[in-house]
Structure formats: C-alpha cells, structure tokens
Amino acid sequence: MNLTNIGKSWDEANYRYLSAALAVVRNILEDHTDREQNQPQEKNPEHLQQALEEASAAMPTPSALERVCKMFNLSSFERDLLLLCAGMELNGDFAKLCAIIHGDLQRAYPTFSLALAALPNVHWDAIAPNAPLRHWRLIQLGEAHALTLSSLRIDERILHYLTGIQYLDERLAGIIEPLQEVNDLVPSHQDLAERVAAVWAQAYKVNSLPIVQLCSKETASKRTIAATICQLQGLSLWVMPAQVIPLAPSDLNNLIRLWTRETILSKCALLIDCNELDTNDTARLNAIAHFIERTNGFLIVTSRERISLSERLVVNFDVHQPTTKEQGTVWQDALAAMSDDKTQSVYAPQMNGQVKSLVEQFNLSAATIRAACAEAAGQLAQTSQNDITSILWDACRVQARPRLDELAQRIEPSGDWEDLVLPEAQKQILWEIAAHVRQRSTVYNNWGFAAKSERGLGISALFAGASGTGKTLGAEVLAHRLRLDLYRIDLSSVVSKYIGETEKNLRRVFDAAEQGGVILLFDEADALFGKRSEVKDARDRYANIEVSYLLQRMESYPGLAVLTTNLKSAIDTAFLRRIRFVVQFPFPDTTQRAEIWRRIFPAKTPTADLNALQLARLNVAGGNIRNIALNAAFLAADAGEAVQMKHVLRAAQTEYTKLEKPLTEAEIGGWV
Incomplete structure (x- = not known):
C-alpha cells in the first residue's frame, strides 16, 4: 500500500470536506441576509448538506474539522462559529456577507453579535472565557467597547490544522524544539525504554497517564531513551529546557495552555530537560512544578536527581551507564564505523585488546564513545600518526572531562619521575599508587575483590609535607605517567557555610569526575579534615557529616583522590585509617x-x-x-x-x- 497516495487522498478529501462545510455556513449567512433585506429567495440547501455528507463518507479517516470538534468538544453552534471565522481567511464571500449583515462596510468581519443572530442552535455560554473556543484560543477577540461587537479571528495554528497542515505553533518556537535523531540503544537501555513504553501503554488505557522521570548524571543516553520510548508509542518528541519556563504567572499559564493544545492536536510528547537546573533557584523550581503538574499528555522529565512532584503520579527510572560488556560492543561498532570498509574495521586489529583498557578506565556512555571515535578519526585524517590506541585514549580524556570550571581547575601535568626528588621510600609508595590505579580492574573484577566487598575500593592518598616540598608535583607525575587528567579542587568554593551545600558541591565533583576516572587533588585539605570537633551545635554536627561524606565518596570513587596537607598532625587519626596511602614529603636536605x-x-x-x-x-x-x-x-x-x-x-x-x-x-x- 502506498502511504504517499493515502496521505495525498486524505489531503484532497479533507479539503473537499472543509469546502463543503464552509458552503453550508455561507448559505446560512446568505439566508439571514435575504431575510434581513426582506428578499427571500428560493434555495435548495439540501444539496449542500448532501455534498457535506458525501465528502464525509469519502474521508479515509476523520477530517481535521471533525477531529477538532471531537477533541475540543464543540457544539454545533461553536462548530459553525469556528467555520465562520475560517471562511474569512479562505473565502472572500464571507467578508462581504459580514459587512452586509452589520450594515457597515467597515465592519467586514464576524462578531459574536453576528453569530448569535445568524447561526442556528445558539447558546450564550459559547462565548464564555471558559468555553472551548476561548479557553483553547481557537478564536481570538479584537479590541472593542463591547464583547459581542469585538471582531473575531480564527487562530492561525487552528486554521492551518483545518486545512491539513501540521506544524508546531510558532509561539512555541525557540522554547520547544524537536528531537528526531535516535541512535541505537545498548540492550539495557533498550529494555528500559520498552518498560517505560509499557507503563504508558497500560496507563493510557485507564486514562491515568503518569509523568516519567529519567534520572542520571549523563544527558545523551536519557534523550535517546526518551526518543525510543516515543518511537515505540508512535509519538513525536519535543524538548524544552527547564530554564526557558517563564516565571510570570500569565506567561506560564499561556505556555501551559499552548502546549496542552498541541498535545490535543497532535500525537506528541514533551521532554523537560532539568539536567542543568539550579536546585537553589526556588522560583524556577516552583514554576517547573506548576508547569509539570498542570500540563496534560505525555511528559518526560530528565534530571540528575529526582525532582519532587506532589500533584501528579510520577514513575521514576534511574538510567545507569552501559555495562562493561555493552561499552565494549559499542567500542567495536564505533571502531568499525571509522573504517572506509564498513564490513571490517582497519582499526580494530590495531587495538590488540586495548578496548578492554579503555572500558576499564573510562566509564563512558554510548554517545561519548562515538564522539571519542569521531574525534580520533579526525585526528588520524589530519596527521600521519598511526597509534590509534594513544589517539583514542586522549580522545576519551577530552570527551570525558568533567564540567567543574567553578569548583576545580584542570592542571596540565608536565612532571615525570626524574623531576621528583624524593627519598626512595616515598617514591616507592608513589609507584605503588600508580600500580593500584593501573591494575584496579584486574584485582577488583577479574580476581574477585569487588564481589567480596564493595567497601574501600576507592584509591585515596594523603600527601603530607611543608609548602613547596613537591606534593602537587607528585600528583602531576602520577597523572602524567597514568595519562589521566588532574583536577585541583578549590575547597574554598566547595565548602559552604550553608548546611547541606558542601555535600552537594562534593557530589557534583565526584559525579562529574567518575566518567573519566580523573585524578582529584584536594589541596590543603586540613581545612576540611581537621580534628573531629566536639558537637556543640548543629553546625559542628554537619561539619563532621561533610567530612564523613567526602571520605565515603573517596572510598567508592573509581579513580584516584589525593588530599594534601601541610600539617599531618592536624588530620584526625580516624580519617587517616580510611585513606589507603600516606606519603610524607620531607623538607629536602x-x-x-x-x-x-x-x-x-x-x-x-x-x-x-x-x-x-x-x-x-x-x-x-x-x-x-x-x-x-x-x-x-x-x-x-x-x-x-x-x-x-x-x-x-x-x-x-x-x-x-x-x-x-x-x-x-x-x-x-x-x-x-
């Protein structure tokens, strides 16, 4: 069956039906004009009604007009009034008839007064603000000193819909954008998309559609999952950043009404992107909650952490990174795509099992893996270098770099072992730290230590010594030898006097850093890790909670976290026991x-x-x-x-x- 012909035949039949419906309303106006002028004429309106019925029977699916009447629950009077306004745009006779009925050539437009006088089956509440025509903005009122004398005009979006043209209301352009591209999902994400689609399908049957909330630190996977959910449901997907939701009540309510009308006119879903939302912006959070709870239809909310909503049913799903096996498969597919010969990659043989090292070091999403391969392919095309392993490793570092501009500074490591002047015992500990980072996957996963206990798997180190003794240089050397990014954490911007803010900032640091396993350097950490204070007030209690939270995240962090202090004796011994390595940087002799x-x-x-x-x-x-x-x-x-x-x-x-x-x-x- 040719779908193009079906679409063409519907367009033609819809235009025929709309024309027939307009002809019926035009005939009603002509009859009213003749009666007003005491010039009744012999007419046969039955043939117009018959033409309308024949046009309806020829429709392969309901016409746009019939859909509008059903979706917005329009009465016959409201239907005719909407057609009256549509006729003004599509048929020149309507303006002439309106001017004649008004008895004024300057008033060649429809009004409520005209509709109440000329159209059949009138009811006054059709012009009320909460009635469908005005509530859903199907028609617009002009300026006038009386409601019934105001000019009426069909909304442009509705006019085009009646003619069979489907598009997003231009008032939503720039606020809501389409999301069309759907990449292949890894199996675990495909399973999640199918589960969510099943939830929606079942809920739709009982008219109790829940909001779907997808939570994770990574953005691209959530969008791809959302697009797949909508694809399974036969829905188009649109995206709106939470930051563009207006704060002014009038603008907010207008946006809610416009989008809800879109959900009625077309099979679509809306993804509200809350990933970059400032959780301290109470006004914005309230506006988002108001929008979500008062907007009907298919809604997906993506965020890093769950957003609390009270008035609508919310189904939460945590989106995890692809498994190690899935990442390996994505790597192989992406490497194959880098080759001119799509059936066999010229790069995969060069990797010689190095994909395993990339997967062990970089916990990347499928989109980030593809981006790293694309970057590597660009470098290979511009240079004569053929070391695909090194190029891919560096591409992964770049793609996985955390966004920590306001909380951390990336240090470009330049030092090497020969630049580090230390006693042999201290150097030996640094070599051991490097070995732990390199071999953590072998020991934890292959040798079963992770399965035995999940506690204490993070690699942490304390570098103690006077200022200038090489603590930061030691961290640089480790980053250089391990070919990892090094970030110095600015504790002055992390530690906050407000209760709970320090943990929130630390969470941002570790969550952002986990994807690439970067080395985190907490400089002058004794500001946070001092002797555990006696709890005298709530602030003391939360200060200890902040330290405990940092230690907890360090113990579970898959990379290396380094603390530095000028005074080791200032560090609580209870904290020292939870740090794997302690390196004393002595004053040089x-x-x-x-x-x-x-x-x-x-x-x-x-x-x-x-x-x-x-x-x-x-x-x-x-x-x-x-x-x-x-x-x-x-x-x-x-x-x-x-x-x-x-x-x-x-x-x-x-x-x-x-x-x-x-x-x-x-x-x-x-x-x-």
Missing part, C-alpha cells in the same frame, strides 16, 4: 636540594658556571627553588646573558624577602 638545582633549569636555558652544591646551601624547599630559578632566568634574559650565580643571588634575595627570612652568609658566601 642539602643533597636533595643540590639534585633539585641540577634539574630545575630546562635544557634550552643558557647557564654559565652554576654550582649546584653552593646553591644547595639555600635552606628552602623545592617550590621556593623553582621560584628563584624562574626569577633568575628573567633577570638573565633581561640582561642578555646566560643564567649565572649573580642572577640567582638577586632572585634568592627577592624570594627570602617574600618569606620574611634573612639570607645568611653561610648560604651565599663565595657565590660571586
């Missing part, structure tokens, strides 16, 4: 300082007669040594010379002044 000085200047930096042993007499930590070296390089560059002891001396004097520390002869004697 003379030998270690000499080694730092030998490595501090880059190979491209011109130097002359620098004596590392003499420089090592400066009793400062590695961070201060770096400041002195950098300042000396600027002084030498400004003088057009290589870096010499005299430049280091001037830089050391500046650094010691900043430290409010005297520069002794024992430290600089014999330099110049």
